[in-house]
Amino acid sequence: MTQADPNSHGSGVLRRMLQAKAQARLGQGGAPQLPATAPPTPARAGATAIGRAADRLYQLPVRALSVQPGALTLAELPEMLPELPLVVVLQGPGDLLGAIALCPQAVAALVEWQALGRVTSRGLERRRPTRSDALLCADFINAFLTDLTAEMEGVEGFEAIAGYRFLTHLDDPRPLSLMLEDRPLRSLSFHLAMGAPDMREGQVLLALPQPAGAALRPRPDATPALSAPVAPPVPAPAPVRVSLAAPMLEAPVVVTGVLCRKRVSLAELRGLLAGRLMALPRSCLTQATLETADGQVLATAKFGEAEGCHALRLRDPEASDADDGAPTLSTHGLSLGAALGAAAMPADLAQPDPFRHAAGASGPIDLPLGRDLTALRS
Structure with a gap:
């Protein structure tokens, strides 16, 4: 006759208690409940869009250190621009015009990646961006605007950002306030780390007009207005990385x-003298x-x-x-x-x-x- 284990009864009770708690956490035997997805925010959508556009277009690593959404007036826009910016005017739906500004570090990172295949950390000379700089940044700007439209879908306050494309660049940012319509503007200010392992810290400012009648800061208890469903954007074909090798081979050499x-x-x-022979x-x-x-x-x-x-x-x-x-x-x-x-x-x-001497040499x-x-x- 065997002797009963005094701990067998206690261990069975403990096991049943642990199983009951586990079943309660799993919803009475059902699948575990996943945490609710956080609602999209302008900062998260903007960071995702600009990083995805750089990777899709050039395989350029771009990381958003900070993204600050905001609202401003046309008079405040010149004060928000970085120093010596590349200012690009954007054509929107109808007659709407917006603007995007890139600091010299951001422009240099995009140009170096296309020309050299890498981003350097060398110093930059102080100069205004040229038309060539704007053309080299045009594809990135258009790709960023396309991805931003998709990422901002459902984000309150940024519904009217679709349909903007590169139009032209300004040699001087002062005429910008005369070209844009005097209406409230939505803005996104980016602080970016561009490139790896060497990188440049660049700044990008996007300012787009709000449609007439839209409020800049809607009340939390306000009922969102119903809008017509927006057709999903058509995916653009995979871009071909542009190389400067072919144009450089066409450069004249004397x-x-x-x-x-x-x-x-x-x-x-x-x-x-004219006509004299030289041996x-x-x-x-x-x-x-x-x-x-x-x-x-x-x-x-x-x-x-x-x-x-x-x-x-x-x-x-x-x-x-x-x-x-x-x-x-x-x-x-x-x-x-x-x-x-x-x-x-x-x-x-x-x-x-x-036969060639330095300047000032005798001989x-x-x-x-x-x-x-x-x-x-x-």
Whole structure:
């Protein structure tokens, strides 16, 4: 005959009590009740919209350090702008106009990310934003306004923010008060951390007009007005990241063909007259150089003629003098990029030119052939 455990009865009671409390917390055996979702606020919606727009458009990390919604008048708007702002006028539904202003740090972060693929922490020169800065920020502004419309759906006081797009930028923010209609404005002021690991702290101010008859600060007990249902925004196609590589390759570059450089005395220089011949070494025809405006040597070449025009046949430094298989650079019919692609580039483009002296240095005069000597003779 076994002896009963004196603790068995007590442990069973304790177990039943714990199960009863657990069933009560779960709603008498049902699913656990999830906490109610917090209602959207202007600050949360604005922070989500601006971060999502930067990530969707450029994969640029943007974190909202603070977002302050507010209400202001047209007279107060110039006082809220950051220093040296990029001011953009926004076109809204009908004839409504709004404005958005970006501080120089925010503009620099957007431009650097598109041009360099990263945000730097270097100092900025003090200048006004240009039209080029505005065009580089236009896509971000439009994407932010689109996401802000979706995030602000159902947020009291910010119902009339849909339909705004980039219109133009202002070189001077002073005419802004003349362009916008004198009516109450809703505002969102952002303090942002843009970029990673290096980042810039930027400020963005958005000001949009309220429709006629709308109150800036509705009473808590006021009954919300019924409005027509707003069609859900059509998702925009995935944007293609714009690169500045192609436009930079189209930038013009001035190069100069130099036969040789010859040192002359001041007396010989003053004696140069129109039609006078100057003796040149024979090696200049085979040792010509192609140089930039700063005197950096790009390639060596042989001077000659092609299709009735003076031409330079670029040389490979490793090829023999008798090798004529190198491409020819003439005044027409051949691009400079194709010709330089076949020639060996110098190892150091910053190699100093012995014929070029620092300002104020004494010594013989550097006289590249082909220059206009009228000013020197006078």
